[in-house]
Structure formats: structure tokens, C-alpha cells
Amino acid sequence: MTTLQYPSARFPGPPAAALEVPDGWEPVSVPGTALAARVADHGQPTFLANVVLRFERRAGDYTLADALEEVVEYAEAKPRGEASEPFTASFGGHEYSGRNVSWVDPVAGTVVQAHLFTLLPAGDLQDLVQITGSVGGANATDDYRTVQQVIQQVTVTPGSPGQAAQDTTP
Template sequence: MTSQQVFPSEAFPAYPIISVNAPAGWTQQVVPDAVGALLAPAAEGRYTANVVISVSRRLPGYQLQDIAASVDSFLDALPDAVLLGTEPVVINGRDWHVREARYSHPQAGSLAQFTAVTVVHQHAAADIVQLTGSCQPSEDEDLKAIYSLVASADVTPAPLPAQ
């Protein structure tokens, strides 16, 4: 006999609720394999600063230090990568791993990538929430906008659906 399984449910929890404050003029965009993205106003001849928000699911017990090591390894492997210092950060009461790297992109030239990750523990899963901001490092206003957006992040487990 088969049984109907429903998403979301206690066995298959919904993704966390993610709230951020986008800088003035930034727009939303749907992108593949992500919850979505926020883009700075485009300027001709200039890389468009952006923040991509993604969620990935892991088994219960997955910890922040696990994803932190993965993020650092990925950033370190970027072309001509220079990793800037990091330390644990608390944003809106939640522990995050935040890391910035400067690297050379083959088409865009010198870029800064700012990655912030946190783990949302649920009964049946651990969800990784990742905010990845990219911009040209010479654009101070773009960097400040990305820092501000990440600092506004509020992430909470989704409520269980009514039974």
C-alpha cells in the first residue's frame, strides 16, 4: 500500500524564511539553482554588483564549521585568490561564517566575492543558507551595499504546516 507524502511537512520541512533589506535601486531577479538574486542598478561598461541567495539541504547534524571549510576551500581555489580575514559573526541572533575573497575573473577582471553562510537546524534536515555578493573591489559603494544587505539578513525556520 502506498502512502502520500507532502512537502512541506515535518518529514520534509520547507526551506527557511529569509528576509534581507535590499539597497535602494536594487532589483530582484530569479536565477537558476537559487532562491533569487538582487542586482545593483546596471551601468554600461561596469560589472553589475549582485547578491545571490541560495539554500541547500543537508542531513541533520551538519554544522556551520562543515560549510565554512567548504566555502573557504572554494574561495581559495578561485584564480589569483586572496582571502581576507574572517571570524564568526552573529547577525540577527544567528551564527554565520563570513568570508571575502578578491580574485581575477576571466571576463569581468578583478572581483570581490563576499560569502556568508549559516545553518538552520530542523528536525529532519539542516539547511544551508548562503548569500554570495560580487562586485568590482574598486566600487566602494557596491561593497558597502553588499555588506549592508548581508548584515540585514534574518533567517528563521519555516513554520510547520497545519495538520
């Protein structure tokens, strides 16, 4: 019988990531994310600028063009949704492809998101890294500059193959 192990060379663990945030931001637990932070919530009824980092294991033939097309579909499903032309950015040792999207939310007003993607090796698959920065409401213009700065401080490294199982029999 063969023992399969996670993490291992065949099934590497998830990427590691770090996110630096400015004073006045706080961590947020969001299902389906690796890291998330936002402007501290002081109870004001306003949209809180935020940055979210997700990892998703994808097939080896998945491309950044596929991710960018999914963002277009996401935007088109929103009220008055629009997607920008693709762009590229380089930071944290990786090249990212991205698109900005916007839509009109009935409560927050215009919401703008920057979606950036890169692919990391993960055995015979790959990990899609998605960084999303969101702004909206009256502070959107100022918050967008801050969100861009936060995004550019993100660092990610491919998942670890883990440690080999140790024989613990005496």
C-alpha cells in the same frame, strides 16, 4: 498505506527569507537561489554589485566549518584566488560564520565576495543558509559597504512544517 507529505514536521518546507535592498537595486532571477538582487543594470559594461541568498538541505552532522572549507576550495579554483580568515557576524536573529574570497577575473578585474553561513533546523536534517555579496571593478570599494549593509538586513526563519492534510470527503 502511509501518506508522506511535504511540507510536514518530518519534511519541513524551505526557510522563509527577506532581503531589503537600497534604491537603485533590482531583483534578479538566478537559478538555484531563493533571492537575488543587484545594482540596476543600465547597460554599462561594468561589474554589478549583488547579493544572493541560497538554501541547501544538508545532513544533520554538517557544520559551518564544512561550509567555510568549501569556500576555501572555491577560492583556490579561481585565478589568483584567496580566502580570508573566518569571521563571525550576528544579524537578523542568527549567528553567521563567514569568509571573504577574492580572485582576478579577466573582464571584471578583482572580484571580492563575502560568504556568510548559518544552519537552521529542518526535521532530522538542517538547512544551510548562504548569503553571498559580490563586488568588482572600479566601484568595488564603495559597493562593498553597500553590500555589507544589504547582507545585514537579511532575515531568515526555519522552514514551516506545513498544514496537515484535510479530509475533504463529505
